[in-house]
Amino acid sequence: MDMRKRITVVALGALLTLLVAACGGDSGGETPGDDPNADTGGGSLQLSAEVASYEIVAGESSRFLLGLFTPNGLVSCGQVPLSFSYLGTEAAPEEAVPDPGMDTPAHFVLVPQEGGPLPSSEDLDAAAAKEPEITAPDQVRGVYQATDLIFDQAGFWEVSVDVTLGDGSTGAATASFAVVKKAAYPNIGEQAPNTKNWTINDVPKDISAEGLDSRAAGGAEIPDPTMHDTVIAETLGEGKPQVIVVATPLYCQSRFCGPVVDEVGALQERYGDRANFVHLEVWRDFNKRQVNKAAADWVYRKPDLTEPWVFLVGADGTIIDRWANVVDPRELAQELEQLPARGGSA
Numbered sequence: 571m572d573m574r575k576r577i578t579v580v581a582l583g584a585l586l587t588l589l590v591a592a593c594g595g596d597s598g599g600e601t602p603g604d605d606p607n608a609d610t611g612g613g614s615l616q617l618s619a620e621v622a623s624y625e626i627v628a629g630e631s632s633r634f635l636l637g638l639f640t641p642n643g644l645v646s647c648g649q650v651p652l653s654f655s656y657l658g659t660e661a662a663p664e665e666a667v668p669d670p671g672m673d674t675p676a677h678f679v680l681v682p683q684e685g686g687p688l689p690s691s692e693d694l695d696a697a698a699a700k701e702p703e704i705t706a707p708d709q710v711r712g713v714y715q716a717t718d719l720i721f722d723q724a725g726f727w728e729v730s731v732d733v734t735l736g737d738g739s740t741g742a743a744t745a746s747f748a749v750v751k752k753a754a755y756p757n758i759g760e761q762a763p764n765t766k767n768w769t770i771n772d773v774p775k776d777i778s779a780e781g782l783d784s785r786a787a788g789g790a791e792i793p794d795p796t797m798h799d800t801v802i803a804e805t806l807g808e809g810k811p812q813v814i815v816v817a818t819p820l821y822c823q824s825r826f827c828g829p830v831v832d833e834v835g836a837l838q839e840r841y842g843d844r845a846n847f848v849h850l851e852v853w854r855d856f857n858k859r860q861v862n863k864a865a866a867d868w869v870y871r872k873p874d875l876t877e878p879w880v881f882l883v884g885a886d887g888t889i890i891d892r893w894a895n896v897v898d899p900r901e902l903a904q905e906l907e908q909l910p911a912r913g914g915s916a
Contacts, residue, residue, distance in 0.1 A: 615741025
């Protein structure tokens, strides 16, 4: 798919590129830029919040992602309490200050450093069990995730977060976000797009290997060839589920894409007998801003291109679950465990 017009990449951008926190690391680091949609609350911490979720649909169970940072570093580890309030719509905003609505805890999900080791389940559990702390933005990234949330109205919402660090410091912040009436991206319960993606054996002659996997730039080998040997359209409904990760590891603005692809690749080694695993590279030609048609089926909705995404597709071709921006590999592993093993690997 050739899109020569300007493409807006909505992937946390430069702001959450700075969200690199290692639980237990030293405090300090760069000062992140200001978020125009977030307010800093009271307390001894100058805290800011940025919503990291791509699409939240009214009336449906959702995962909610939030990044937290201060001028002296990033807030990581542990759990933080969230409270949500409805702000109304652009045409009919709420006149009064909204009363707090849903209250829920959010736990920290580690995102591995690019090229670094993948965290084990024990590492992820330990990060979520610690008390929140300020860490330097030079090791591991992550966001706070709340699950199984249902926002009952489309429109604008506000999230409020209160943080208490292990040293007793406190801070509060708010950020606004949109809840849509209907999903624009492939959603749970829908039939998966009938994508005719290239494989490692049929890349067009005018396309370099980088168009199949950006990590093949400069003549490098494709790291996960078995994630590039399945045509989605030919295998939908054939009785074997699929895990589809749509991401550009080399050119991702948030720098989450490579680690997410690596996490999915690690799960393939364990569950290749239960599902086909497919990586769709976003860019056919990054320099020309040409997007692969296969990736566009899943993540391009004019004018926005969002990534990374991970989709779990059932044996009948119906989407079972989806993860936007960050995937907790424990969640995906748990769902794969529930699928029958069929012998042999993908």
